[in-house]
Amino acid sequence: MTEVTETSGPRLRRQPQQARSRARVEAVLTAADRILTTDGYEALTMRRIADDAGVPxxxxxxxxxxxxxxxxxxxxxxxxxxxxxxGALVAQADRGELTDMVGTVVDVYADLFRAQPGFVTLWSGRHLSPELARADEANNAAIADGLRRIMESLTGRPGGELMERATRIMVRVADTVLHDVFRADGEADPELLTELKRMMRLYWADLQAELGSGPQG
Structure with missing residues (x-):
């Protein structure tokens, strides 16, 4: 795929203050999402966004x-x-309601992938530009941090090096599989979700045993 060298300035030149301006910004982002979903990243241009959003x-x-x-x-x-x-999953774990961590987390994120096809298109081309790479890293870091908090709640132990490594690995593996399941250029393969859960449950069970056997390190 052709490399894009376009650089990005500030995310917003100015914050929209009036309701009309906020609505216009929302229309722009909605149009960009729609273009990504229907025609892909290469079709995303400022002129096309304006036409689809109905704004100059x-x-x-x-x-x-x-x-x-x-x-x-x-x-x-x-x-x-x-x-x-x-955040909602962390709260669920804190209330003692997260009885199947792996199954619930995978299902929640699979639903997000399914509901946001523009996200799949955008992330499938994350190597194209620096802003996509930064967004990808930020997304994975946020999910790994949340997963660590869930594990702390479920195990009653503070996060340590082992838990930090484990959450990074789990997020990277799940991210790769979910992108394959919901790849932009083909049909979703739900059987991969079943295998992802099987693998992650085995890893989580082994991790729980190790966390309970002595200090992390």
Whole structure:
């Protein structure tokens, strides 16, 4: 795939203060998401976004200096949905309601992938530009931190080096498999979700045994 060298300035040139401006920014991001879903990353241009959003292209530049900044803002919106999901799962674990951590976490994130096809398209091209790589790392770090908090709640132990490593590994493995399950260029393969849960449950069981056997390190 052709490398994109476009750089990104600030995510927003200025914050929208009025309701009309906020609605315009939302329309721009919604249009960008729709274009990603239907036509892919290469079709995402400022002119195309303006046409799909029904706004003058000049009005987009009032808030976003280039395509890269639109992508960054859209990526942050996707990340926000993942962070909200992990926050809800942490609260569920704290209440003692998370009886199947692996199954629940995988299902929740699979639902997010399923509901946000633009996210899949965007992340499948994360090597194209620096802003996509940064967004990808931020997303994985946020999920790993949430998973660590869930593990701390379930085990009653503070996170240590072992738990930190484990959450990073689990997130990277799950991220790779979920992108394969919901790949933008083909049909979803739900059987991969079953195998992902099987593998992660075995890893989690082994990790629980090790965490309970002595100090982490």
């Amino acid at each position: 292209v000049g009005s987009i530049y009032q808030f976003y200096p280039d395509k890269g900044s639109v992508v960054s803002a859209l990526g942050e919106r996707y990340i926000g949905s993942f962070e909200a999901a992990i």
